[in-house]
Amino acid sequence: MPTPRSIASLSLGFGLVSIPVRLYTATESSAAIHFNLLSKEGTRVKQQYVSALNPKKVIPRAEMVKGYEFDTDRFVIFQPDELKALEDGASHLIDIVAFIPADAVDPIYYDKPYFLAPDKRGGKPYNLLKKAMLTSGRCALAKWAWKSKQYVVQVRAQEDGLVLQQLLYAQEVRSIQDLGIEKLEPSAAELKLALQLIDQISQDSYDPTMFEDEEQKRILAAIDAKIAGQEIVATEHPEDGESSGQVIDLTQMLMASLDRKGGGAHKPRTMPAKGSQVVTPIRKPIAKAKRAPKAAAKAAAPVPRTRMKK
Structure with missing residues (x-):
């Protein structure tokens, strides 16, 4: 992976203490394989925007503005400087509002993760907060405005530093209860066998290096084969055609x-x-x-x- 680069300078509010920190992205998505759209002759195609009223009229990007549809086909238009003003409302303060048990947040609410590192003169209070959270077994809930959106975030401590985790709001997460899942009690024999199987393949920790993207490897191998002039034949998966209604x-x-x-x-x-x-x-x-x-x-x-x- 490339050398981490800070994307923002922020302050982490801990009571009356303000900790200068730098924000880094914690994930890398560059490994995804992207295909380009081409014509049948193998040449690149380009996307153009046309007027809904006159499909033959191409609208250049320089003539486009952004608008919000408040009623059917009725918009309020925002100019670039107005949109910039909305983003300027972003806060550089991550304001801690509560400390809760470290495992209190259901991972289903997890959104994008970031790393927090101490900025100049922030090393001592940064490490104090990290040590205090590790010792107490708690994480922090905080509010943070970023790119014209207000976030609720979790700040949790690891031995190597602090992780800022954007959290989803309650209305953004569906309830599994809406699925109406039937609850059936297993027999004692079935439960015993299931527990034996769990015990047989249990591990004490999660090691992400034991997994690799096999689908990506398969696609890259197919790309290499195509470059070498070979024909790609679809792989048959017999289970795809099997009925799931069998007992x-x-x-x-x-x-x-x-x-x-x-x-x-x-x-x-x-x-x-x-x-x-x-x-x-x-x-x-x-x-x-x-x-x-x-x-x-x-x-x-x-x-x-x-x-x-x-």
Whole structure:
């Protein structure tokens, strides 16, 4: 990733103490693969805006203004200097209004994250606030105006520094209760098997480096193949056409999952009951192909004499 660059100089209000900080973006989206729009002849195309009343009339960007539709086809127009005045209302103060338990905010309210680093002469109060929050097990809720919008933000402490997390407002988050999800109690046997499976594949922490964007790798490989003059053939996914209305023997499927995890790759998979829906991973043919020669070699190997005596 490129060297982090500060995007704003702010002040973090902690009681009567004002901590000078610098704001940095915490995520990088440049890894996304973008395709360009081209004509069938392979030349670039450009986007143009036309008048809704006269589609043949192209409107240059220099002649465009922004407006708000307050009624059907009725607008109030804002000039560039008026829009700039709205942004100038942004505050450079992140005003802490409360401290709450560190895990009190449901992650569903999380929006964009930023890093906060101390600015000149801000090192001591910055580290004091970080240490106090880590010791108390609390995070801060604050108000912050940025780019003509008022935000509620969470400031949480990590050992390496402070993270500013923009939060969504209540009206921006839908309620899962609106889905009317049916609540069904599992049997004791099903719950026991599910807990065993959870225990079997549990980890003590999250390591983001153990995952990589396999979809991006697949697309980049396809791009390289196209550059080399190869034809791209669509991959078939048989499960896409399967019906989801089949009855699943949940107990049998949990037992099959436990057998697969506990027995290793060489152990035959337990088959579900007749009529049950089969759920098997099929998106990694390359990995299976690599395992196949080992299995074949093992099957062709001579049987030890000790086993023959038995």
